[in-house]
Amino acid sequence: MATVTLQGLTKRFGKTRAVDELDLVVEDGEFFVLLGPSGAGKTTTLSLISGLEAPDSGQILLGADDVTSVDPWKRDVAMAFESYALYPHMSVFDNIAFPLRAPARSPRLSKPEIKEQVQRIAKMLQIDQLLERSPSQLSGGQRQRTSLGRMLVRHPCAFLMDEPIVHLDAKLRHHMRGEFKQLHEQFRVTTLYATPDWVEAVAMGHRIAVLNHGRVVQTGTPDEIYNQPVNRFVADFVGEPPMNILNGQLAHRDGHLLFDLGGYQIALGKPLEHALANAASAEWQIGVRPSAVRLESAQSPPARLPATVFVSEPMGRNTIIETRLAGQSMTVKVSGLMALRPETPVWLDIDVDQLHAFDRRTGMRLRVDAIPPPMQVTGAARDAT
Amino acid sequence: MARVALDHLWKIYGQRGKAVEAVRDLTLDCADGEFLAIVGPSGCGKSSTMRMIAGLETVSRGTIAVGDHVVNDVRPGDRNIAMVFENYALYPHLTVRENITLSLEVKGTSPAEIKLLLNRAASTLDIGDILNRKPRQLSGGQKQRVAIARAIVRNPTVLIMDEPISHIDARLRSKVRAELKHLLRELQATTIYVTHNQAEALSMADRIAVMSDGELQQIGTAEEIYEHPANLFVADFVGEPPMNFMPCTPMRDNSRLFLRAQTMTIDAPGKLDTALDGRPGMEELILGIRPVDVQLSWAPGPETVGMGTVRLVENIGDEQIIAVDAGEQSIESVVSSNVRAKVGDTVWLWVNPDRAHVFDPATGRSLVA
Numbered sequence: 171m172a173t174v175t176l177q178g179l180t181k182r183f184g185k186t187r188a189v190d191e192l193d194l195v196v197e198d199g200e201f202f203v204l205l206g207p208s209g210a211g212k213t214t215t216l217s218l219i220s221g222l223e224a225p226d227s228g229q230i231l232l233g234a235d236d237v238t239s240v241d242p243w244k245r246d247v248a249m250a251f252e253s254y255a256l257y258p259h260m261s262v263f264d265n266i267a268f269p270l271r272a273p274a275r276s277p278r279l280s281k282p283e284i285k286e287q288v289q290r291i292a293k294m295l296q297i298d299q300l301l302e303r304s305p306s307q308l309s310g311g312q313r314q315r316t317s318l319g320r321m322l323v324r325h326p327c328a329f330l331m332d333e334p335i336v337h338l339d340a341k342l343r344h345h346m347r348g349e350f351k352q353l354h355e356q357f358r359v360t361t362l363y364a365t366p367d368w369v370e371a372v373a374m375g376h377r378i379a380v381l382n383h384g385r386v387v388q389t390g391t392p393d394e395i396y397n398q399p400v401n402r403f404v405a406d407f408v409g410e411p412p413m414n415i416l417n418g419q420l421a422h423r424d425g426h427l428l429f430d431l432g433g434y435q436i437a438l439g440k441p442l443e444h445a446l447a448n449a450a451s452a453e454w455q456i457g458v459r460p461s462a463v464r465l466e467s468a469q470s471p472p473a474r475l476p477a478t479v480f481v482s483e484p485m486g487r488n489t490i491i492e493t494r495l496a497g498q499s500m501t502v503k504v505s506g507l508m509a510l511r512p513e514t515p516v517w518l519d520i521d522v523d524q525l526h527a528f529d530r531r532t533g534m535r536l537r538v539d540a541i542p543p544p545m546q547v548t549g550a551a552r553d554a555t
Numbered sequence: 556m557a558r559v560a561l562d563h564l565w566k567i568y569g570q571r572g573k574a575v576e577a578v579r580d581l582t583l584d585c586a587d588g589e590f591l592a593i594v595g596p597s598g599c600g601k602s603s604t605m606r607m608i609a610g611l612e613t614v615s616r617g618t619i620a621v622g623d624h625v626v627n628d629v630r631p632g633d634r635n636i637a638m639v640f641e642n643y644a645l646y647p648h649l650t651v652r653e654n655i656t657l658s659l660e661v662k663g664t665s666p667a668e669i670k671l672l673l674n675r676a677a678s679t680l681d682i683g684d685i686l687n688r689k690p691r692q693l694s695g696g697q698k699q700r701v702a703i704a705r706a707i708v709r710n711p712t713v714l715i716m717d718e719p720i721s722h723i724d725a726r727l728r729s730k731v732r733a734e735l736k737h738l739l740r741e742l743q744a745t746t747i748y749v750t751h752n753q754a755e756a757l758s759m760a761d762r763i764a765v766m767s768d769g770e771l772q773q774i775g776t777a778e779e780i781y782e783h784p785a786n787l788f789v790a791d792f793v794g795e796p797p798m799n800f801m802p803c804t805p806m807r808d809n810s811r812l813f814l815r816a817q818t819m820t821i822d823a824p825g826k827l828d829t830a831l832d833g834r835p836g837m838e839e840l841i842l843g844i845r846p847v848d849v850q851l852s853w854a855p856g857p858e859t860v861g862m863g864t865v866r867l868v869e870n871i872g873d874e875q876i877i878a879v880d881a882g883e884q885s886i887e888s889v890v891s892s893n894v895r896a897k898v899g900d901t902v903w904l905w906v907n908p909d910r911a912h913v914f915d916p917a918t919g920r921s922l923v924a
Contacts, residue, residue: 207724207726208724339596339751340752340753340754340795341795341796341797344795344796344797344876347869348867348869348878351867351869352866352867355898366725367725368872369871369872372870372871372872373869373870373871373876374869392870393870396872406726407726408872409872410729410872411729412726412729459872459873461872461873480733480737481733481734481736481737481740483732483733483736483757483758483759484757484758484777484778484781485754485757485758486754486757486777486781486793486794486795487794487845487846487847487889490729490733490758492733503873505847507777507778507781507782509776509777509778512737512740
């Protein structure tokens with residue numbers, strides 16, 4: 171196992187810079203997620219690390235070794251694809267043993283040695299009872315574990331995973347997230363995991379790099395990415411439904427700085443007021459997550475922003491209600507099921523501790539001291555480190 | 556617009572011993588102006604049902620009525636049903652305007668009326684500024700709106716939508732979903748919406764028909780389906796993360812009825828008493844509890860019902876999913892992200908018995924719905 175270091179990595183396809191001056195250090199044993207929309211450069215980055223593509227410039231280091239010009243099969247990395255790419259005519263045992271029997275491998279392993287290694291890995295993955303089966307007799311999860319087993323017997327210094335579960339249905343995806351996380355706890359192989367799904371990223375990653383147009387927009391823990399997005403792009407990309415971004419003007423009243431939406435003012439709270447008063451830009455947008463807004467059917471002291479329901483969407487354990495507030499869209503997430511007809515008047519209360527200010531022109535988020543309260547650190551991922 | 560009524564509808568594919576019953580004895584009603592979702596996993600019969608309504612498949616048995624007319628033998632083109640497909644099926648070489656007006660021109664509608672209908676649809680769907688573009692120049696959301704515009708200019712009696720947003724990028728999907736719901740409500744169009752995605756069905760439709768294995772499992776509002784699932788299939792299919800299930804035995808202590816599972820003992824939900832009335836003995840039942848109805852505590856208390864060890868913590872923004880191992884049972888709980896739990900913690904479980912579900916293992920039926 172080893173660190174993976176990317177320095178100034180660039181890959182062009184024609185005029186497009188698929189990966190543009192990428193700098194990243196993935197720690198030994200870390201579960202590191204590359205998160206971004208399609209076309210962000212996630213797959214290209216993994217292909218460069220694995221050697222399937224050659225960079226135009228920059229370096230790739232595995233541990234202390236520069237592997238930038240090393241042949242792909244000599245790089246000690248294992249790549250998992252969305253399709254498990256198992257050999258259909260081989261048993262689970264033979265699929266896992268395949269890399270151990272490769273002709274180029276040295277030293278050659280004896281039959282008992284191969285058997286011992288396959289069984290050890292299969293036991294850890296809880297597929298030791300399935301070794302005689304063919305892939306067609308396995309469930310999706312068992313196939314995924316077999317494919318991981320084939321990667322693990324090689325003792326690679328890094329795993330590269332390219333959207334391995336994006337096309338599974340929601341239920342199986344949820345299950346596989348848990349499996350990946352627990353397997354990583356167990357094996358601690360340095361992992362780079364690419365996905366367009368922010369839920370996978372925050373649920374599994376120790377750290378996340380948010381990519382867009384081949385560049386790193388922000389690197390951080392799930393807590394940092396979710397609670398302190400560097401800009402509007404990250405704020406919008408991470409979270410479901412996306413953060414509300416409101417347009418308006420700063421206004422002064424009774425010694426306080428407020429955000430005026432056109433007739434309705436939002437209180438900003440001391441830390442944000444202070445930061446805005448000292449900021450260079452004058453044009454701001456205010457961001458607030460749907461879960462940081464409360465909705466009341468009657469006007470009560472804190473809930474004083476009048477809005478009307480545009481559409482309400484019962485999702486099961488919560489309901490997403492899109493409202494119109496001073497002509498702008500404002501989405502609210504409430505717990506439980508709630509059926510509200512369009513045009514129903516409602517009153518909103520915004521949690522001032524969970525407001526973000528974005529520079530309207532650059533999209534950058536204003537750094538504010540003391541807010542927001544840190545989200546709890548991801549338990550499983552953190553504790554063992 | 557009109558109502559759609561399916562009466563004891565069957566679809567049987569193949570013959571001579573190899574028959575597959577894709578749709579079995581399906582009876583349901585979509586009221587005039589209603590937005591009905593048909594949801595289920597692949598192979599549940601939802602697509603066959605939709606294709607029979609559209610006239611793309613013959614009916615094996617039973618009837619389909621649109622308005623007051625049985626349409627079993629009416630050709631698809633004469634049913635006045637408009638369809639919006641998953642892939643939008645726009646003509647790539649035609650502009651948006653031409654895609655929308657083609658069916659009207661074929662029908663011989665006057666140019667003046669075509670213009671009127673086009674303008675109305677374009678303004679409702681907010682696509683007035685892209686009428687001269689070709690489909691490849693459009694985003695997924697725009698293509699979808701064009702496909703809907705093309706469907707509604709025909710003034711159909713029924714609108715059928717087949718997975719219309721499942722190919723849209725996840726980021727855009729929630730936005731398109733809300734817009735589509737709002738739009739369909741404004742159009743007051745009788746809509747039958749087919750999807751495999753339970754969240755989409757719950758969030759958009761007036762009523763949801765859940766199908767499995769060719770049969771209707773339950774039909775009702777989002778609240779009825781989610782809060783009162785009629786059987787194990789619906790309980791497991793609807794809701795994310797899925798409901799926790801565990802075997803349990805009802806027990807009586809004086810007049811109180813309990814449910815004892817391996818990991819917890821809880822008061823039985825009120826309705827169970829009557830449901831068990833007259834049943835011989837106290838056989839094993841299945842207890843179902845949604846993850847959101849399991850809460851965690853770090854100390855035993857009068858309300859805790861069992862204990863376990865935290866196996867997995869998944870933080871998903873403002874919520875987290877915590878998997879707890881309790882004996883051989885794994886129980887999932889959804890809690891707010893400010894609850895501090897870590898792997899290996901011993902936790903006590905708290906369950907609101909009034910929100911528990913109980914199923915008969917023999918039939919799968921809920922005893923408390």
